Amino acid sequence: MAKKEWEKRIAFLGPEGTFTELATKELFPNDWTIPFKSIPECIEAVDAGQVDLAVVPVENALEGSVPLTIDYLFHEADLFISAEVLTPIEQNLMVHKNNVEKYEEIESVYSHPHALAQCHKYLYYHFKSVPLSQSSSTAAAAQFVAENPELCVAAIANVAAAEQYDLQIVQKNIHDFHFNHTRFFVLSKRNDRIERDEDKQQIKTTLMIKLPSDRSGALHQVLSVFAWRQINLSKIESRPLKTGLGDYFFIVELLEDENAPLMRGAMEELRTLGCSVKSLGSYYTYHQK
Numbered sequence: 001m002a003k004k005e006w007e008k009r010i011a012f013l014g015p016e017g018t019f020t021e022l023a024t025k026e027l028f029p030n031d032w033t034i035p036f037k038s039i040p041e042c043i044e045a046v047d048a049g050q051v052d053l054a055v056v057p058v059e060n061a062l063e064g065s066v067p068l069t070i071d072y073l074f075h076e077a078d079l080f081i082s083a084e085v086l087t088p089i090e091q092n093l094m095v096h097k098n099n100v101e102k103y104e105e106i107e108s109v110y111s112h113p114h115a116l117a118q119c120h121k122y123l124y125y126h127f128k129s130v131p132l133s134q135s136s137s138t139a140a141a142a143q144f145v146a147e148n149p150e151l152c153v154a155a156i157a158n159v160a161a162a163e164q165y166d167l168q169i170v171q172k173n174i175h176d177f178h179f180n181h182t183r184f185f186v187l188s189k190r191n192d193r194i195e196r197d198e199d200k201q202q203i204k205t206t207l208m209i210k211l212p213s214d215r216s217g218a219l220h221q222v223l224s225v226f227a228w229r230q231i232n233l234s235k236i237e238s239r240p241l242k243t244g245l246g247d248y249f250f251i252v253e254l255l256e257d258e259n260a261p262l263m264r265g266a267m268e269e270l271r272t273l274g275c276s277v278k279s280l281g282s283y284y285t286y287h288q289k
């Protein structure tokens, strides 16, 4: 496909039909979207300049963070968040059209680990002894089911994937909790934010903070830096530093612009306290309709 001059190249977790693709198309309906097989491949593509942006899942309302994304951003890449997209997630059980009649006898259910977990109760009550198989994405599971009609297996994926791979949905909306949303980050090598005035919302900044080792009260001090400036935290989470048990870094999300004087002061104070601070930038939230 020839690249048009005005298009941005945007990597997304593929293949076609993932929730990530739906989120990508929401924000970039007219750009050149390119599927990659895994989250690290999306991140590497933008890091290497092969694409302009990458869209990857980062957190689900039911299952929590996608550790691969968080850890890759901390340990492997030097990227910024240009925007986040919030997408409602509806999961469906689908089979090859040849297997619709016998779908209750499926021998395995394929999907992304988050999707399998989001349907845990449904699978427990309806397919208790059926083995679950993890795929790199929901659409990869749908593609596998489409390419193996001789296997009596099902995928959990969205309606777009059922259409893309010509599968039949046999059970709609099988996720266990009604409020099932996923956050996606739009990643860039440049620290610029995507601005679409119509649905621009609260600005947010994501910091990755490493505490000075073995000092009592260090986390309390970090939180105080934001507290007395009345900078609101919308998230705090720890992840292993991978250097030893008990060593962590913190992901802190703040409802303020990194360029605001109070935030600049906060970051400076954190460094004075011996923390290492990496800002992934400030960005707006977009809601998928």
Ligand SMILES: O=C(O)C(=O)Cc1ccccc1
Pocket: 013, 017, 018, 019, 020, 021, 057, 060, 089, 112, 114, 115, 136, 137, 138, 139, 182
């Ligand atoms: O596998 C997908 O379709 C993805 O985009 C990742 C994902 C998986 C489960 C819920 C939300 C996003």
